[in-house]
Amino acid sequence: MPEHATALLRPPRHRVDPRARRWWTLQALLTLSGPMLLLALTMAVLSLLFFPGALPWLGPLLLVVLVVPAVSYLVVMPRWRYAVHAWELGERAVYAAGGWFWQKRRIAPLSRVQTVDTVRGPLQRRYGLATVTVTTASTAGDIKIAGLSDADAEELSRRIGEAAQDVPGDAA
Amino acid sequence: MSAPLDPETPGIQAGEAPGTQVGADHASQGAGAPAGGAAEWRRLDPRTLLVHCGWLAAPLGSLALTALATGGRIPAKAWFTLAALAASFAVVTTIGLIRWARTEFRIAPGSRGDGSEGGAAGSGRGSAALTFDVRSGLLTRRLRSVPLHRIRTVDLTASPLHRLLGVTVLRAGTAGSGDGSKELSLEALAVPEAERLRAELLAYADAEAATNDPVVARINWRWLRYAPLTFWVIGGVFVVAGSAYRVLDGIGIEPWKLGFVQQAFTELGAGALWLTVPAVLLAVLALGSVGAVVLYVENWWNYCLEWTDARTLRVRRGLFTTRAVTLERARLRGVLLREPLLLRAGGGAMVRAVAGGLGNREENRKRSGLLPPAPRTEALRVAGGTLRAPFPGSGAPVALAPHPRVALRRRRVRGLLFAVLPGTAVLAGLGAAFTPVLLHCAWIYAVLTTALVWWLARDAYRNLGHGVDGPYLVARSGTFSRDTLALQREAIAAWTFTTSPFTRRAGLVALTAAVAAGEDGYRIPDLAATEAAGFAAAAAPGILEEFLVHPGEPGQHLPEQRSS
Incomplete structure (x- = not known):
C-alpha cells in the first residue's frame, strides 16, 4: 500500500480527566516520593541529633540522591503523564496512549475485543476516576486507559461493548 | 602437510594436476560408462586425497617437535616411527586413490538398468524423471540412484581440514533418510562445484511435495555436532555437577569433605596458574x-515431526521422558527460526512454532520446539514444512527492509554504556586506589570490549530487518540470538508503538505485533518513526488506518489540535 508510505500515527483525540494529575501525584507520594523524602528526613534528623559532624557531607548527599529525585518525580511525572495519556474510540478500533518516559500507543480492532473491565481503586474513587481495560486474546494486545472520569469510563465501556457486538469477528 | 618427507609425493601431485580438467577424459574412462549424452559421469575433487592425509599432521607434528627439541638430531626410534608412517601413508593414499578414482556421480535422465539397484529404483518413475546416480567400489561396484524429486535435503559439511583445502562433503537425503544409511554422500567436492551440484539437485526437487510430506523431519544423529554450540555447553556443566552432587548427597556422601576432592583443590591452587586455569577451562x-x-540425546531421542492429518502437526521426542506435542493447524500462527550466536557461527539453527494454546510462557517455551539445533538448510526446510509454504528467505531470499542507520549508533552506545563503561570504571577506580596493574587491566579491558561491542553492534544492526512476504509478516533481529519470525498477517490482533526519549530523538519506534499465540507479543525494534505506521497498516490492514495522518495532505488534524 503505497499511500501508507509516509503515514504517521496521530495521537488519540481525547485527553484523560484533568483530575488524573492529582491522582498520579498522590500515587507518587505514596509509593516512591513519600518514602524517599521520609528516609531523607529521618537520616537528616538522626544525623543532626547524634552526628552533627556528618551533616556537611551527608546533607548534600541526601539532597542529590533522595530529595531532588523524589521531588522531581513528584512534580514532573503527573504532568508528563497527563500530556501523553489519551484515548479514542474509532469506528473499527480502540486507540490509547500511555506512559511518560517510555510511551506506548496501542491500537486494537474492536473485532478482537473480548472483555471490557472498569476498575476504581481506593485512590481513584477519591477523585472520581476509573481505569478501563479492554482485553483481547493476546496479553500484548490489552488496552488500558487510566484516569478517565467515572462518566467517561461508563460511556466508553458501554460504547466499546456495543461496537464490539456490531463489528463481526471471532475475537481470536 | 609435510609431504616432502615421503616418496609418495609425486603420486599426489600427479593426481592433483588433472583436477582442473576433471570433465571429459575421466568421464569416458570410467568402466562401462554408458553414453549418457549430457549426463557425463563426474569425479570427486582430487584434493580429497589430501584430506585423507590429515591424520598425518599429529605424528609428523610431534616428530618435528622432537627434532626441534633434540636440535635436529632424530633418534633411531624416531626413524622407525617415520618408516611406519611412510608405510601407512602409502596404504592410506592407495586406498584413497582407488576410492577417488572409482567414485563417480551424475545427474541423468532416468535410469536404464545399468546398475542392479539403481535400475529397479529408477524404472518405476517414468523416463522423464531425472535421477542422481552415484557409483563406487573397486571389486563390488555399487550404483545408487535417487529420483531428483525425491531429494529433500542437500547438506554441505566441511571440517576445518576440508575448509583449508577448499572442499566440502555433500550429502543428499530423501524424505525418510533420517538415519543416514539411505543418504548419498560425496566426499569431497570443490566448494563451488558442490554449491552448483546442490543447486542442480534442489532445482528439480519438488517443492510442492517437500511441503506436503506428512513426515516433516526425523532425528539425524549427525546433528549432534550442533549440541555443544548451545547454551548447554556451559549449562551442561552445572547439570552434570548438580546431578552428581544430588546422587552423592542421596547416598549420604558430602563431596566437599572427601579427601581427594580437598587435595585436588589445594594442588590446583599450588600449581602454576597459567597452566591450571586453561586446563580447568578446557575440562x-x-x-x-x-x-x-x-x-540433546535425552531431549530429542526418537524425534519425529509429522502431520498426523491435514490439520494436526505432532512432535514426538524424548528418551527417558517422552514428550508429544500436538499442534492444531488453525492455532499455528507462524514459525520462529532461532540462531543463537554460537550455533549461527556453526551454520545451525533451531525452529519454534508460534502457536496458541501451549500454556503459559514457560510451558510455551518447552513445548514449541519443532527442531533441535540442526543445519540451517534443514531448519529452513522444517520451517517451510510447518508452514506448508516455503519459509520466507529459504528459496529466493526475501528482501527485508533495513532499519535506519541510527539504530547502529544506538547499539554501539548501548554496548559502551552497559559493557565497556562499568567494567572500565570499576577497574580504573580500584587501580587508582590500590595498584597500577589494575590500571593497565582497565585500558586493556576497555580496548577489547570496545572492539567486541563494535563488532556485535554491527552484527545486530545487519540482522535487523522487516518485510511482508505473501501472507506473512517477516521480522528479523538479535545478535546473541538472531530470530527470524514469520507470522501470519491475519493473526495480528493489535499493534503497539513504544518509544523512549532516546528513540524519539533518534526518530525511531519499536513496533510490537500482538498475537494470541507463542510469546503473545513480537517486537520489531528500531523502525523509522516515519515508516512504522505505514508498515503496520500494510502488514495488517484494518486496524489503524483511521488514526493515520498523511503529512503532505491538507485538512488533517495536527497532533496539537486535540479536544480535551
Missing part, C-alpha cells in the same frame, strides 16, 4: 560438551 568445556550432548 569445563569438555564436560559441558558432554553434558550438552547427553541433554
Whole structure:
C-alpha cells in the first residue's frame, strides 16, 4: 500500500480527566516520593541529633540522591503523564496512549475485543476516576486507559461493548 | 602437510594436476560408462586425497617437535616411527586413490538398468524423471540412484581440514533418510562445484511435495555436532555437577569433605596458574560438551515431526521422558527460526512454532520446539514444512527492509554504556586506589570490549530487518540470538508503538505485533518513526488506518489540535 508510505500515527483525540494529575501525584507520594523524602528526613534528623559532624557531607548527599529525585518525580511525572495519556474510540478500533518516559500507543480492532473491565481503586474513587481495560486474546494486545472520569469510563465501556457486538469477528 | 618427507609425493601431485580438467577424459574412462549424452559421469575433487592425509599432521607434528627439541638430531626410534608412517601413508593414499578414482556421480535422465539397484529404483518413475546416480567400489561396484524429486535435503559439511583445502562433503537425503544409511554422500567436492551440484539437485526437487510430506523431519544423529554450540555447553556443566552432587548427597556422601576432592583443590591452587586455569577451562568445556550432548540425546531421542492429518502437526521426542506435542493447524500462527550466536557461527539453527494454546510462557517455551539445533538448510526446510509454504528467505531470499542507520549508533552506545563503561570504571577506580596493574587491566579491558561491542553492534544492526512476504509478516533481529519470525498477517490482533526519549530523538519506534499465540507479543525494534505506521497498516490492514495522518495532505488534524 503505497499511500501508507509516509503515514504517521496521530495521537488519540481525547485527553484523560484533568483530575488524573492529582491522582498520579498522590500515587507518587505514596509509593516512591513519600518514602524517599521520609528516609531523607529521618537520616537528616538522626544525623543532626547524634552526628552533627556528618551533616556537611551527608546533607548534600541526601539532597542529590533522595530529595531532588523524589521531588522531581513528584512534580514532573503527573504532568508528563497527563500530556501523553489519551484515548479514542474509532469506528473499527480502540486507540490509547500511555506512559511518560517510555510511551506506548496501542491500537486494537474492536473485532478482537473480548472483555471490557472498569476498575476504581481506593485512590481513584477519591477523585472520581476509573481505569478501563479492554482485553483481547493476546496479553500484548490489552488496552488500558487510566484516569478517565467515572462518566467517561461508563460511556466508553458501554460504547466499546456495543461496537464490539456490531463489528463481526471471532475475537481470536 | 609435510609431504616432502615421503616418496609418495609425486603420486599426489600427479593426481592433483588433472583436477582442473576433471570433465571429459575421466568421464569416458570410467568402466562401462554408458553414453549418457549430457549426463557425463563426474569425479570427486582430487584434493580429497589430501584430506585423507590429515591424520598425518599429529605424528609428523610431534616428530618435528622432537627434532626441534633434540636440535635436529632424530633418534633411531624416531626413524622407525617415520618408516611406519611412510608405510601407512602409502596404504592410506592407495586406498584413497582407488576410492577417488572409482567414485563417480551424475545427474541423468532416468535410469536404464545399468546398475542392479539403481535400475529397479529408477524404472518405476517414468523416463522423464531425472535421477542422481552415484557409483563406487573397486571389486563390488555399487550404483545408487535417487529420483531428483525425491531429494529433500542437500547438506554441505566441511571440517576445518576440508575448509583449508577448499572442499566440502555433500550429502543428499530423501524424505525418510533420517538415519543416514539411505543418504548419498560425496566426499569431497570443490566448494563451488558442490554449491552448483546442490543447486542442480534442489532445482528439480519438488517443492510442492517437500511441503506436503506428512513426515516433516526425523532425528539425524549427525546433528549432534550442533549440541555443544548451545547454551548447554556451559549449562551442561552445572547439570552434570548438580546431578552428581544430588546422587552423592542421596547416598549420604558430602563431596566437599572427601579427601581427594580437598587435595585436588589445594594442588590446583599450588600449581602454576597459567597452566591450571586453561586446563580447568578446557575440562569445563569438555564436560559441558558432554553434558550438552547427553541433554540433546535425552531431549530429542526418537524425534519425529509429522502431520498426523491435514490439520494436526505432532512432535514426538524424548528418551527417558517422552514428550508429544500436538499442534492444531488453525492455532499455528507462524514459525520462529532461532540462531543463537554460537550455533549461527556453526551454520545451525533451531525452529519454534508460534502457536496458541501451549500454556503459559514457560510451558510455551518447552513445548514449541519443532527442531533441535540442526543445519540451517534443514531448519529452513522444517520451517517451510510447518508452514506448508516455503519459509520466507529459504528459496529466493526475501528482501527485508533495513532499519535506519541510527539504530547502529544506538547499539554501539548501548554496548559502551552497559559493557565497556562499568567494567572500565570499576577497574580504573580500584587501580587508582590500590595498584597500577589494575590500571593497565582497565585500558586493556576497555580496548577489547570496545572492539567486541563494535563488532556485535554491527552484527545486530545487519540482522535487523522487516518485510511482508505473501501472507506473512517477516521480522528479523538479535545478535546473541538472531530470530527470524514469520507470522501470519491475519493473526495480528493489535499493534503497539513504544518509544523512549532516546528513540524519539533518534526518530525511531519499536513496533510490537500482538498475537494470541507463542510469546503473545513480537517486537520489531528500531523502525523509522516515519515508516512504522505505514508498515503496520500494510502488514495488517484494518486496524489503524483511521488514526493515520498523511503529512503532505491538507485538512488533517495536527497532533496539537486535540479536544480535551
